[in-house]
Amino acid sequence: MTTQIIRPAVGRAQTGGVDQRKPLRSGLMLAAVVWLAGLVAWQLPGADRFEREVTLPWLFAQRGPLPAPAEATIFAIDSASARRLGLPSRLADWPRRIHADLIGRAAQGRAAVIAVDVYFARARSGDGDAALAGAISDAGNVVLFGNLERQVQDVPGTQAQGQLRVDRLRRPYKPLADAAAAVATFALPKSPTRVDTVWTYHPAMPTLATLPAAAVQVQAGSPSCPAKPQMTRAQRAACDLTVGANERMLNFYGPPRTLNIIPAADVLLGQVPDVAGRAVFIGHVEPYFPNQLDSFLTAVSRPDGLDLSGVEIATTAYLNLLRGESLKPASPGIIAGGLLVGALVLAASSLPLRPVGASVLAVTLAGAAYLAVLTAFGRFHVWLPLAPWWAEVTVALLGTLVLRARDSGRERQQVAAAFRHYLPAHVVERVARETGSAPSQSRPVPLRAVCLISDAAGYTTVSEHLPAAALRELINQYYAALLAPIRVQGGIVTDIVGDSALALWPVRHGGIAQQLRACRAALGIQQALAGFGGGLPTRVGLHVGELVLGPVGALDHYEYRAVGDVVNTASRIEVLNKRLGTQVLASHEVIGSLTGVDCRRVGRFRLAGKTDAVVLYELLAVPVAARPLFEWALDAFAAGDVGAARDAFAEVLATDPGDTVAAFYLASLQGQNDKVPSDGVIVVPK
Structure with missing residues (x-):
């Protein structure tokens, strides 16, 4: 199985403008439909009776x-x-x-x-x-x-006898x-x-x-x-x-x-x-x-x-x-004019909003219409029909959702056509759907996402001893195994370079569920590569934060990629696996209060090139021995009780000699005669 490299080169000549007339046409079309809906609700047979028998008593009661x-x-x-x-x-x-x-x-x-x-x-x-x-x-x-x-009187000399009422x-x-x-x-x-x-x-x-x-x-x-x-x-x-x-x-x-x-x-x-x-x-x-x-x-x-x-x-x-x-x-002219103004306001204010915002606005404007009708009724003794205004608000909301769905579909089609030479179609579709806006060749898309970065250990050594053709076959098999868990968990692979991959889970709609999917993908990668015969054990780092997805470059060469501190931090976390002897590390921002994934806290670290410390967790494919004792040792280390921490980590290693994190702490404590570490934070050198 071959895997496409997702690092497109985008030239400046590919960029283009946006037709500003389309939003205006859509707005005017929506305003016309909303106004028509209000007029129909006002003039429907039985509408006057409804207003008299339902709305009027309700207004008096309110x-x-x-x-x-x-x-x-x-x-x-x-x-x-x-x-x-x-x-x-x-x-x-x-x-x-x-x-x-x-x-x-x-x-x-x-x-x-x-x-x-x-x-x-x-x-x-x-x-x-x-x-x-x-x-x-x-x-x-x-x-x-x-x-x-x-x-009732008869009318002499006519056929309408007895039809005159007096x-x-x-x-x-x-x-x-x-x-x-x-x-x-x-x-x-x-x-x-x-x-x-x-x-x-x-x-x-x-x-x-x-x-x-x-x-x-x-x-x-x-x-x-x-x-x-x-x-x-x-x-x-x-x-x-x-x-x-x-x-x-x-x-x-x-x-x-x-x-x-x-x-x-x-x-x-x-x-x-x-x-x-x-x-x-x-x-x-x-x-x-x-x-x-x-x-x-x-x-x-x-x-x-x-x-x-x-x-x-x-x-x-x-x-x-x-x-x-x-x-x-109210006179017919005032009602018709008010409905027209209302339709224009609804169209202008609803179209720029996303569905949730449009729904909130619809409820707000429905309440505003009610207050306006009630104020006119109670203070100025003017009776305005209420149903047409609510009909306009309802149609405006539905029309906004329909137009946004139509425009989103068109935008995704346009993006797919523009980027078919640079990004796989499923990546463009997913980004547009998850972030609520489609990527542009010249405009970056801001989003919040869980970032997963993987790296194959020993890739350089393996590549030295394999012919190019054999290396290509090996790396294709490797990525077939690596990418499968990511796709199963709904991740978007945006970058592959050599033996390293970058995948995103936008959290705009999914929230904490997306963080859980990313963690499961990381554990799935370990399981998928456990039996891989190429000798490429893979380390994974996870972090969540803000980033932008857009073109990066200069002159005549651009690449479409994710940029942000979250990417850098995830990369530093992935590298730390090598020092701790772990396979998957994730930040506290990812783990938070997640349930459904087994993990243990491994301490606070100031990563290379960073000023703020981050709390990290190890994701576990199998339970570890002596976990309570390890937690106690970690707390003693954070509290500055070096002697207690050294003894506890030694006891953990005695119970589980393969606990590489305990071995890391014990090695870092050697020679520290009760010297208190700074806030329990381990500084990772560059």
């Missing part, structure tokens, strides 16, 4: 309830108040004098406007109609609820309606089954204000629009009703029972409530799910089934109008 605005209070007609006041349990049967008293209490508290979400359809003889009409008239600022009736306001009992400042309906749009919006004016009757809007108008009086800075808040809100959208999104302040609510019994049996300058809404509000009859499913409905009552929704809408806090869906 924002949390807000403090109840002081500008409105609800007088709650509820079953608990019925029991306390001795009234019928059926709330519709309450005497109208009770409603008159509630309105009177609100008026005494100087309420700015009183909105009654109760429908008084007809007269009730002897039931307080006169008292109620008087209370409404005395207050002067009462808005009564009017029922909305839909009729909405008509059914006003309350006339004396009550005449006493009121306004009569308003409160029909609610549903999207599609839930209440998310309210109308300011009924869509079929543009002049008919709904209950919240009518309350704003009554409180404002007759302002001269457009709005001016010196106007009251109610006057500005009334002017905004004439120019704003008719359908407004509800910005709920929290789940049911978040607003200021006073039970009717507390209003009537306690002191006059302080509602000066506030709106008072009167309606049915129950604290528990089974008793609430007038209820609507909303984005803030409670998990136990309790929904918002009609009067709570009306009060919320009033507060939104008064405070300018209605939820505003």
Whole structure:
């Protein structure tokens, strides 16, 4: 078997530039795909329903309830108040004098406007109609609820008989309606089954204000629009009703029972409530799910089934109008533009990163999108769809991984083509895959790797006595045996000169597993060469550290090789085998806390030409005798106890005469009459 020499000569004319337009094209292509994904996620059928039914409740939950605005209070007609006041349990049967008293209490508290979400359809003889009409008239600022009736009418002379639908306001009992400042309906749009919006004016009757809007108008009086800075808040809100959208999104302040609510019994049996300058809404509000009859499913409905009552929704809408806090869906232009900017940012920031970095960035940007949407929602009352942003982040991550895989494949193909005359294809492929970047003829590749250097003992002597042809055959057989364990353990052979080989295990992805593979390869070399008949015992040195793989040379001759202190150190460690009589030595940086490989510490050495000491280990193919005693002797040597160390090493040799390391220490201690060695470090001469 022949082995290729991996020391290429690379001329300067082989180098070339990089097409800078390719990253730009890839970035623009990725940005276009990401933007399209965001637009599709935004405009897909059912996307709006998903945002309303999933994202919107989630945003309200994440924002949390807000403090109840002081500008409105609800007088709650509820079953608990019925029991306390001795009234019928059926709330519709309450005497109208009770409603008159509630309105009177609100008026005494100087309420700015009183909105009654109760429908008084007809007269009730002897039931307080006169008292109620008087209370409404005395207050002067009462808005009564009017029922909305839909009729289907035939259209004469057409084929669409019975297809015309007409909405008509059914006003309350006339004396009550005449006493009121306004009569308003409160029909609610549903999207599609839930209440998310309210109308300011009924869509079929543009002049008919709904209950919240009518309350704003009554409180404002007759302002001269457009709005001016010196106007009251109610006057500005009334002017905004004439120019704003008719359908407004509800910005709920929290789940049911978040607003200021006073039970009717507390209003009537306690002191006059302080509602000066506030709106008072009167309606049915129950604290528990089974008793609430007038209820609507909303984005803030409670998990136990309790929904918002009609009067709570009306009060919320009033507060939104008064405070300018209605939820505003972002315009299509803003969403499309934001998605475009997001796509460009994602493409520009994701492409330069490796998969792990791109994944971390994707998670970070997904969180940033969530925070941006939540901030716009909570602080600026702007509702942005969330799904399109997350769709963009997901597609950007997947697209980055796909493009990097494609580019890596192309780069490896280009490298293989450029270096086919210099490096074996499997070496180029492995380096590109292990380091995450392909080697260039002019640009070195930095990497961290375990470095293995081997050297055949007695090669010079053998070569003196063999013809060139026989030596060539012998060295080929030798390298066949030497390289097999390295390849089995995934090493990359980058340099072969004479009887010496250099192999690397990049540790960028493999970590400690790569160090274990290198150690097993070193032991495998000893096993493979144990029966080699050429008389070439091989020593191995192992170290791990930073190096660069790239062209080295000048003028018209370059060689592609590994360069770095780790290579020099591994070489010095390999040479030390000869002094210690060992076969495989590895540094502490390689061994560390490895398991699965048998080794023993052999001491601290300052290698030739080095300033720092390194702790070395001997890798063992078979267990050694007297290991505990050897360790004790080594510790005594390091502690400076020469006598104890000398005796212990002598005892080790008595137990195992073939222990060359113990013999080395014993020889170094001869003649040292209790002289302490410097820090237990053995200086290896040049």
